[in-house]
Amino acid sequence: MKAVVYDAWGPPQEALDLDQRFPRAFIEKDSDNVLVKVMAASVSYRDFREVRGDFKSVKSRAMPRILGTEVSGIVEAVGERCWKFRPGDSVIGIVPDGAMAEYVSAPEMHFVRKPKNMSHLHAAAFPMCGLLAFQCLYKYGDLKEGEKVLILNASGGVGSLAVQMAKYKKATVYATASKHVEMVESLGADEVLDYSKCNWWEQLRGYNFDLVLDFGVGYSAWKHSEMVLNPSGGRFVTIVPDTVDGPVEFFNYMVGIPMRSFFAGKRYTYVDGVDLSNYDHFIYISKIVQSGKLRPVLDPDSPFEFTPRGMRAMVDKLATKHTRGKLIINVACSTGQSV
Numbered sequence: 001m002k003a004v005v006y007d008a009w010g011p012p013q014e015a016l017d018l019d020q021r022f023p024r025a026f027i028e029k030d031s032d033n034v035l036v037k038v039m040a041a042s043v044s045y046r047d048f049r050e051v052r053g054d055f056k057s058v059k060s061r062a063m064p065r066i067l068g069t070e071v072s073g074i075v076e077a078v079g080e081r082c083w084k085f086r087p088g089d090s091v092i093g094i095v096p097d098g099a100m101a102e103y104v105s106a107p108e109m110h111f112v113r114k115p116k117n118m119s120h121l122h123a124a125a126f127p128m129c130g131l132l133a134f135q136c137l138y139k140y141g142d143l144k145e146g147e148k149v150l151i152l153n154a155s156g157g158v159g160s161l162a163v164q165m166a167k168y169k170k171a172t173v174y175a176t177a178s179k180h181v182e183m184v185e186s187l188g189a190d191e192v193l194d195y196s197k198c199n200w201w202e203q204l205r206g207y208n209f210d211l212v213l214d215f216g217v218g219y220s221a222w223k224h225s226e227m228v229l230n231p232s233g234g235r236f237v238t239i240v241p242d243t244v245d246g247p248v249e250f251f252n253y254m255v256g257i258p259m260r261s262f263f264a265g266k267r268y269t270y271v272d273g274v275d276l277s278n279y280d281h282f283i284y285i286s287k288i289v290q291s292g293k294l295r296p297v298l299d300p301d302s303p304f305e306f307t308p309r310g311m312r313a314m315v316d317k318l319a320t321k322h323t324r325g326k327l328i329i330n331v332a333c334s335t336g337q338s339v
């Protein structure tokens, strides 16, 4: 089958290849796995960093690997222990073994039904990003109705969904972006600061946020959020697996800031990926999408073709670090099917 793969860490422009003869995904008969024909898949900056080898010391991965983790597609076959889906069902899901391929397989609990009011192209944009945004806001961030939240990097795949989810729960939302300030405002944010023109921690000092979410900044967000968090009960949640420069910064990042803040009544959490054991979260989000209250944002250059040229264009766009929402690959275009 065709798949976007890499077999060594390196610059994504060089390491990635559209392999035409990658072994096709399959499922064991006696399993709870589903085989899905992929219609569309999405990619984020984290995937880019993964290919580069930024996390190789903490996550050893067998090579070759398929790029991406989020798909929308149609169930082709199910293992004997599956009970949720049948062949022909449209699903969206999270595929840890890689998404950008004609077929993928994963346990059925990694999938939910695709919202009917949405194309595969849009639906591929939110399985992991949506779940991550939801869990950062509510599971780790404990956001309550009417609280005040600051979302750093609100224009990416995760941030653009988090803004909408926080507004859904009637939070007051402040956000940061630069090229995409207007887009974030259009999602309902109450105020959007351009991080290229001002320091948010100076502008918002003393605003006493109940929650600060970091969806792309890293060390500087840990350091400066102290200045804007509510001194009693403020929470900070980050998903950025940052690489820090030296041992002193590393200690400060992982131990110093959280300890200091803990004694000052704040809580710091690093979230290393979605928690798939909370299947009810997945169902909940797809219901909000179904209700029309949550819409994934696609980068204007999406979808990319599932061809060597399309793959290169997608990687070049990702490298700019200014993608808007999600980058999508139209996998089914290779077979001429409508998505």
Ligand SMILES: NC(=O)c1ccc[n+]([C@@H]2O[C@H](COP(=O)([O-])OP(=O)(O)OC[C@H]3O[C@@H](n4cnc5c(N)ncnc54)[C@H](OP(=O)(O)O)[C@@H]3O)[C@@H](O)[C@H]2O)c1
Pocket (backbone or CB within 6 Å): 044, 045, 046, 049, 132, 152, 153, 154, 155, 156, 157, 158, 159, 176, 177, 178, 179, 180, 181, 195, 215, 216, 217, 239, 240, 241, 271, 272, 273, 274, 321, 322, 323, 324, 325
């Ligand atoms: N822990 C996990 O499981 C996990 C999973 C997925 C992603 N991540 C991480 O989460 C982060 C967000 O991923 P994503 O896919 O949602 O977003 P993304 O695609 O990386 O975000 C792109 C956006 O980042 C903004 N941006 C760039 N530099 C910024 C800065 N210094 N401050 C604020 N915004 C900045 C740009 O906005 P403007 O163009 O408006 O400037 C651009 O629209 C990444 O760091 C990724 O590695 C972690």
